[in-house]
Amino acid sequence: MPTTSPAPQPRPLAEHIRALILDGRLTVGERLPSERSLAIELRRSRSTTTRVYDLLERDGYVSRLHGGGTRVTLPHTAAPAGGAADESAIHLSIASMDSTPGLYDATVRSLPRLAAMRGTSGYSLQGLPELREAVAQRFIERGVPTDADEIMITSGALNAFNLVLASIGRRGERALVEQPTFPHALEALHRHGYRLLPTPVDVTGWDEGHLTDTLLRGRPHLAYLIPDFHNPTGATLSDAERTRIAATARSVGTHLIVDETTAELDIDRDWTPLPFSAFSPHVITVGSMSKIAWGGMRIGWIRADRSIMTRLLATRPSFELGTALLEQCIAVELLQEMPALTAHVATRLYAGREAVAAGLGSFETISMPPTRGGLSAWLDLGAPVSTALSLAARAHGLILPPGPRFSTGGVLERRLRIPITLPPERTAEAMGRLRLAWEDVMTGSRAAGAEMPRSAVI
Incomplete structure (x- = not known):
């Protein structure tokens, strides 16, 4: 049985490690496995994992010191691609409403x-x-x-x-x-x-x-x-x-x-x-x-x-x-004025919940559970593609944290949190962008190199 992949591709591997860093699942200063250990773990060749770390080092996401191993860093000048600086982006990392009328x-x-x-x-x-x-x-x-x-x-x-x-x-x-x-x-x-x-x-x-x-x-x-x-x-x-x-x-x-x-x-x-x-x-x-x-x-x-x-x-x-x-x-x-505040919140959240449910109606494999309150719907994607979907969404101006962002060990890849706090029309637009990202993931057509800046999850 071969011990390495027949088609090693360093760039997608580097991209996934970068996603883990920017998503907070690998922390700055954390020591990464050696090139040899990573090659064995991923069943890749040593030359592939060397190239992976070369790409990450070039972009400022790791530093390598002889005898000191490879450690996570962040670029000093990270320019988000189609990201946080793009005013047209929809941030589904923020589950919060605008201010109460009062x-x-x-x-x-x-x-x-x-x-x-x-x-x-x-x-x-x-x-x-x-x-x-x-x-x-x-x-x-x-x-x-x-x-x-x-x-x-x-x-x-x-x-x-x-x-x-x-x-x-x-x-x-x-x-x-x-x-x-x-x-x-x-x-x-x-x-x-x-x-x-x-x-x-x-x-x-x-x-x-x-x-x-x-x-x-x-x-x-x-x-x-x-x-x-x-x-x-x-x-x-x-x-x-x-x-x-x-x-x-x-x-x-x-x-x-x-x-x-x-x-x-x-x-x-x-x-x-x-x-x-x-x-x-x-x-x-x-x-x-x-x-x-x-x-x-x-x-x-x-x-x-x-x-x-x-x-x-x-x-x-x-x-x-x-x-x-x-x-x-x-x-x-x-x-x-708490009675008025809570009544207003309930009305806004109801409209947001219905807009998310309507937007998900065309997704055959994604299920939305009953959501009686709170900030968001915890979706079941039907497959472990949450991080891939989160990365693909960037190309369509949609910023959303993958399921593992809410876990302690990189699990919950089948899950995705969608806020129910946006105005219905904004939610409808977000769901349209999510559909495009979903199609990219399902067809494997997501553009390589899509960036996913780390952002606050609220």
């Missing part, structure tokens, strides 16, 4: 509140008392008694998550994460030195047995969960599941960090679970205004018991002294 009026109403604080220092380490009261009241309305002293206002939910990790993190410890999950949370955990223990989630929900068994056997220091309209699958944990998971985490001493960024994005779910913090006083919850008001509203919060809050307050001054006051004043006004 944002302008809320901003105007907030100005007297801001003006009244001109005589103060302007710093607000824990957050404005009025806003902390408003966030606490929202928890109370959802069924969790909460005091304003248990709330800290942050510059978005990701900022909140990083602050929690900076305050309670332990390098080298284990962290349980869902697979798939929010990519930037994975990056934050890696940056804080955690070893990740994935537990599967699909559109039908969690494998609760696997999750609790991982908690019991792995005894991770923390677990990061998105229990409401999970990003990207859209699944929601039941109250019974929350009860058991919270009890298991408490029994092994695992900090539960719950991301509620998507909790208010209900379209037509016929039931509403209690917040995770209703099942354990030690749950750390992060949330934000970004999805219910506007991504430009960099307002988030942390709900935690007083012992954790003390640690957060001690840590925060080392990298910021609070959150911008104007945004906090606006948030106070917006939180008084």
Whole structure:
């Protein structure tokens, strides 16, 4: 049996490695296999893998040092081809709507509140008392008694998550994460030195047995969960599941960090679970205004018991002294209009969901699951072509992250996240471009060398 491919092609191999780098699955500074090891693994000739690394080095994606191996780098001057700088491109990496119609009026109403604080220092380490009261009241309305002293206002939910990790993190410890999950949370955990223990989630929900068994056997220091309209699958944990998971985490001493960024994005779910913090006083919850008001509203919060809050307050001054006051004043006004906000969000998401479903009607092998809320639809492509499709989409002005971008180990090639947050007409255009990319992949006609700049996944 031959040990090498009969038709070695270094350029497509280099392109796929470059895609892994730009997609974040190979990190800057990471050491790649030797030319010999890569040749054996891929069943290619040594000369082919040498040429692959030559191409990557020429374009600035790896550096090679004699005796030091081959390591991932990024070009100093990366010029996206038909990409981020192209205003005609449609970004499906961003699952976020434009601002609520009430944002302008809320901003105007907030100005007297801001003006009244001109005589103060302007710093607000824990957050404005009025806003902390408003966030606490929202928890109370959802069924969790909460005091304003248990709330800290942050510059978005990701900022909140990083602050929690900076305050309670332990390098080298284990962290349980869902697979798939929010990519930037994975990056934050890696940056804080955690070893990740994935537990599967699909559109039908969690494998609760696997999750609790991982908690019991792995005894991770923390677990990061998105229990409401999970990003990207859209699944929601039941109250019974929350009860058991919270009890298991408490029994092994695992900090539960719950991301509620998507909790208010209900379209037509016929039931509403209690917040995770209703099942354990030690749950750390992060949330934000970004999805219910506007991504430009960099307002988030942390709900935690007083012992954790003390640690957060001690840590925060080392990298910021609070959150911008104007945004906090606006948030106070917006939180008084939550029924109107959530109704507007439901209407927009419904229209976006229907537009995605209509656009996918001509795809015979792609299936869209029931999507009762959240930011996106988690599609089943019917074949492991997600990365290839993502690359092909670039040639048609469509930027979308492949399924493996949401995983810990380069898996989920059958999956693709499509936001339901764009206006219907923009979604229809995006689906048309996706159809062209799909045809390219199915016929093998994608142009070689298509670039896929790494971008934020929101």
